[in-house]
Amino acid sequence: MHSFIFLFKHIKYSIMKIGKYSFGIGDRFAHQGEAQLSAIMQASQFLRIDIVPVWNKSNREHTIVHSTQTETRREADDAVKALNYAGDYFVDADHINLYNVDHFLADSDFFTLDVADSIGKKAAQDDIDAFVDENQQYTGKLHIPGIAEPFDVPQSALTAIAEKFLFAIQEAGKIYRHIEQAKGADHFVTEVSMDEVSGAQSPVEMFFILSAIAREKIPAQTIAPKFTGRFNKGVDYVGDVSQFEKEFEADLLVIDFAVKQFGLPDNLKLSVHSGSDKFSIYPVIGNLLKKYDKGVHIKTAGTTWLEEVIGLAMTGNKEAIGLAKAIYAGAFGRFDELCSPYATVIDIDRAKLPLPEEVDRWTGEKFAGTLRHVPGHPDYNPNFRQLIHVGYKVAAEYETAYTDALKTHKETVGRQVFDNIYQRHILKMF
Ligand SMILES: [Zn+2]
Numbered sequence: 001m002h003s004f005i006f007l008f009k010h011i012k013y014s015i016m017k018i019g020k021y022s023f024g025i026g027d028r029f030a031h032q033g034e035a036q037l038s039a040i041m042q043a044s045q046f047l048r049i050d051i052v053p054v055w056n057k058s059n060r061e062h063t064i065v066h067s068t069q070t071e072t073r074r075e076a077d078d079a080v081k082a083l084n085y086a087g088d089y090f091v092d093a094d095h096i097n098l099y100n101v102d103h104f105l106a107d108s109d110f111f112t113l114d115v116a117d118s119i120g121k122k123a124a125q126d127d128i129d130a131f132v133d134e135n136q137q138y139t140g141k142l143h144i145p146g147i148a149e150p151f152d153v154p155q156s157a158l159t160a161i162a163e164k165f166l167f168a169i170q171e172a173g174k175i176y177r178h179i180e181q182a183k184g185a186d187h188f189v190t191e192v193s194m195d196e197v198s199g200a201q202s203p204v205e206m207f208f209i210l211s212a213i214a215r216e217k218i219p220a221q222t223i224a225p226k227f228t229g230r231f232n233k234g235v236d237y238v239g240d241v242s243q244f245e246k247e248f249e250a251d252l253l254v255i256d257f258a259v260k261q262f263g264l265p266d267n268l269k270l271s272v273h274s275g276s277d278k279f280s281i282y283p284v285i286g287n288l289l290k291k292y293d294k295g296v297h298i299k300t301a302g303t304t305w306l307e308e309v310i311g312l313a314m315t316g317n318k319e320a321i322g323l324a325k326a327i328y329a330g331a332f333g334r335f336d337e338l339c340s341p342y343a344t345v346i347d348i349d350r351a352k353l354p355l356p357e358e359v360d361r362w363t364g365e366k367f368a369g370t371l372r373h374v375p376g377h378p379d380y381n382p383n384f385r386q387l388i389h390v391g392y393k394v395a396a397e398y399e400t401a402y403t404d405a406l407k408t409h410k411e412t413v414g415r416q417v418f419d420n421i422y423q424r425h426i427l428k429m430f
Contacts, residue, residue, distance in 0.1 A: 003186050008217055008263050014186045015219045016109065017267060019088060021430075022052040022222075024275075024299030025421070026094070028061060028392045030071050031406045032304050033079030035414035039421035041085060049430050054110055056092035056299060059100045060341065065396045069093065073107035090189060094299075095196070098175050105182045112191040112224070112271075113175045118168035119197055127170070128162045135211055142204065146253040146292075151204050161208045168194070169209060173216030185219070191297070193224035195273040198344065200228045203250035207258055214262035222297045224271035225251065231274040233301040233345050234389040235382045236375060237281045245284045252292050269295040274345055276300035277373050282428045298429065301345075305392050306371060306385065307420045308406055311413030313367040320405055321364040323398070328367075328384070329356035331391030338390045346390060352383045373424065 004017035025036045036053065043049045055076040062068060073091050080089060093104030095114040104111070122128070132155075139158050141150040172192050179188060192213060194201060201209070206225055213220050228247050229239020237244070251270060259268055272278070272285070275298035289296055309327060312320040331338055332353065339346060359367065369379035371388060395402045406413055 004265070004267070006219070006263070006265050008214070008219065013219055015221075015265065016186050016189055017265075018054075018090065018110070018189045018221050018297075019050060019052040020267070020269075020295035021050065022054050022090075022295075022297045023421075023425075024054045024056040024092060024094075024297065026056050026061070026300050026302035026304065027072075027075065028065055028302055028305040029308070029395070029403060029406065030067065030075040031403065032308070032414065032417045033075040034082055035417035036304065036421060037079045037083055037085055037089075039418050039426065041083060042418075042422055043426045043430070044087070047426070047430065049426070050087065051426065052088050052090065054090040054092045054297070056094040056110070056112070058094040059096060059103070061094075061302065062103075064393050069104045069107040092191075095193060096175070098171070098178065101175060101178060105179065109187060110189045110191065111175075111179050112193050113172045113218075114193050114196070115168040115172045116194050116196045118171045119194060120164055121167045122163050123167040123170055128159070128166055131162045131166055131212065131215065132158055134215070135208060138207070138211075142207070144203075144207070144250070144253050144257050146256070147250055153204060157204070158208065161205055165205065165209050166212055169212035169216055169218075172213070173218055176216070176218045189222070190218060190220050191222040191224060191271055192218065192220045193271065193273065195224045195226045195231070196344065197226050199226065200247075201225045203247060203254045206251055207254045210255070210258035210264060211262055214258075214264050219265050221265050221267055222269055222271040223255070224273050224299070227272070230347065231278065231345065232347050232386065233274055233342060234277050234303045234306060234385055235373065237278040238347070241280055241284060244281055245288070248285065249288050252288060252294050256292075267295065269297060271297040271299055273299045274301040276303050276425060279373075279375060279424070279428060286429050298425075300425075301389070302392075303373075303389065303420070304417055305395070306389055307416040308413050309388060309395070310368045310371050311409060311416040312405055313364040313371070314416065315409045315412050316364060317409065320409055321367065323402065323405055324364075324367055325356070325359055325362075327391060327394050327398075328359055328388055330394035330397075331387050332356050334391075334394070335387070338387075338393060342390050346386045348383045348386050350383075352381065353387060354381070354384065
């Protein structure tokens with residue numbers, strides 16, 4: 001693992017550095033580490049694209065599955081050992097805050113500081129005044145190198161941004177310092193996330209958020225804004241692709257400028273949350289990264305577990321197919337309970353969900369085709385897919401009956417996981 005020295009307001013800092021491209025591979029049940037890692041290794045070997053794997057797991061997932069970060073760490077270490085993988089890898093404490101970070105300290109070396117809930121709370125007036133003062137030079141016409149039109153930043157806009165975001169970034173500072181004290185600055189990577197909110201952040205807001213991050217001396221290497229459009233779990237992007245393209249490009253240039261202005265780590269890059277399956281914007285992202293020679297972190301929506309269900313349906317084994325169908329039936333019957341924690345990141349048309357009795361008559365292939373994300377496939381149903389996606393609680397309740405089935409059908413399941421990451425994600429993005 002390379003350490004990396006950078007200057008923060010003329011003081012030298014040493015931090016653990018993450019590579020240019022990285023992929024967050026969430027894995028609800030911690031059984032697919034090898035299949036996931038082999039897709040990454042395949043990309044390195046055959047495409048010469050080095051992607052750093054990051055096993056991410058959020059507090060919300062751990063609570064629902066009753067798992068711990070120690071299991072995530074073990075999954076990652078075991079996969080690395082089994083495949084003789086020699087590259088860097090990380091274990092991400094995903095979407096953590098000051099109240100739950102302690103459970104993650106020992107086993108994580110990547111921390112996603114989630115401050116979405118603090119956005120909109122006001123910082124102390126003195127802090128707001130000082131921040132506005134320090135950023136005076138960027139008011140009026142803000143020229144970002146590479147962007148033709150300057151942004152209008154009246155004094156009132158800067159004040160409004162400070163009032164909306166400064167407190168949240170101060171919170172991130174508290175979490176960061178808590179982790180730093182426990183682990184030491186050069187033993188982890190820091191991400192700041194603000195994606196789980198309703199409104200997207202503009203490039204100008206991003207610029208001043210980065211100013212606030214530098215002010216808190218958080219050596220962020222990845223930042224997850226809320227982009228324009230819907231990033232629903234496990235399905236394609238919904239929104240205006242050309243608007244997304246414009247904002248994504250502006251964000252890249254804003255980061256570049258902010259790194260120089262505020263002395264942030266020079267490998268600071270965007271993190272795209274719920275980034276799996278966003279097939280219609282992958283070419284846009286891929287082209288812009290190439291154009292500006294930038295890195296990215298793509299955090300998946302934890303869809304690996306859907307590949308497990310697809311794999312079970314593909315086994316030709318009656319029991320395994322029955323289990324896949326039972327998981328759907330269970331999720332169908334508990335729609336409101338399962339969907340409500342994910343309300344901002346799913347869109348399910350209930351009228352388009354097949355009845356469990358009907359699904360019961362399907363072949364395994366029909367089930368797999370309905371669930372697998374192949375746009376244009378006659379059987380593919382994004383409503384069915386999103387419902388099963390949030391239904392991992394149902395699978396978790398099967399306990400060892402579910403995980404034993406994964407072990408019995410390891411090969412078929414692993415093949416789905418591999419193909420999904422390699423064919424539908426890595427090849428489409430890069
Ligand atoms: Zn997120």
